[in-house]
Amino acid sequence: xxxxxxxxxxVCVTDIPAANPQERVYRLxxxxxxxxxxxSFNNNLQxxxxxxxxxxxxxxxxxxxxxxxxxxFDVTCPLSKExxxxxxxxxxxxxxxxxxxxxxxxxxxxxxxxxxxxMYTWGGSRAAR
Numbered sequence: 001x002x003x004x005x006x007x008x009x010x011v012c013v014t015d016i017p018a019a020n021p022q023e024r025v026y027r028l029x030x031x032x033x034x035x036x037x038x039x040s041f042n043n044n045l046q047x048x049x050x051x052x053x054x055x056x057x058x059x060x061x062x063x064x065x066x067x068x069x070x071x072x073f074d075v076t077c078p079l080s081k082e083x084x085x086x087x088x089x090x091x092x093x094x095x096x097x098x099x100x101x102x103x104x105x106x107x108x109x110x111x112x113x114x115x116x117x118x119m120y121t122w123g124g125s126r127a128a129r
Contacts, residue, residue, distance in 0.1 A: 002049045002074035004087045006122075007032065008113045009069045009103070011094040013061050021060035025053045028094070029071050031101055037073070049076050052124035072123050079122035089114045 009028060016024040026043065029051065033041040042050045051073050058067035079087070091109040095102045 002076050004072070004074045004076070004079075004122075006084065006087060006089045006114075006117060007071045007073060008089065008091045008109075008117055009071070009094050010066055010092070010106075010109075011069065012064060013058060013067050014064050015094070015096045021062065025055055025059055025069060028069055029053050032071065032092075032094075032103065033073075035101055036103055049074055051075065052122075054120050054124055070117055070120055075123040081118050084118055084122045085114060089117070 009032065011028065013021070013024060016028050018024045018027045026041070029043070030041040033039055033051070043053065044050055045052075051071060052075050054070040054072075056068050056070060058065055059069065061067065089110055091106045091113045092103040093106050095104070
């Protein structure tokens with residue numbers, strides 16, 4: 001059974017190990033799934049239940065800047081903005097210590113994060129098509 005949730009992560013983009021900046025969104029989502037959700041990241045949009053990633057500003061910056069990353073987990077169908085507001089939202093601050101991620105929950109950021117992120121289509125832009 002799918003448990004849809006939206007996860008918002010704040011991280012310094014240069015902390016994300018990736019061969020090139022365009023791979024950061026996938027890599028962070030994959031690492032989060034493995035470490036926190038204890039499962040694989042499934043970004044195969046053809047699957048009935050999949051995970052979606054959003055490409056927000058600064059994800060590909062070459063500079064040492066912090067950026068927001070949004071992931072929708074267990075996407076099975078499109079949701080309206082109102083429906084998205086009713087599903088669980090989690091917000092984390094991510095840092096790296098050597099080769100290990102530290103995902104620190106930030107509950108005080110959830111209310112504002114939920115409001116801001118409601119502008120992003122559940123399941124990513126392909127879900128709206």
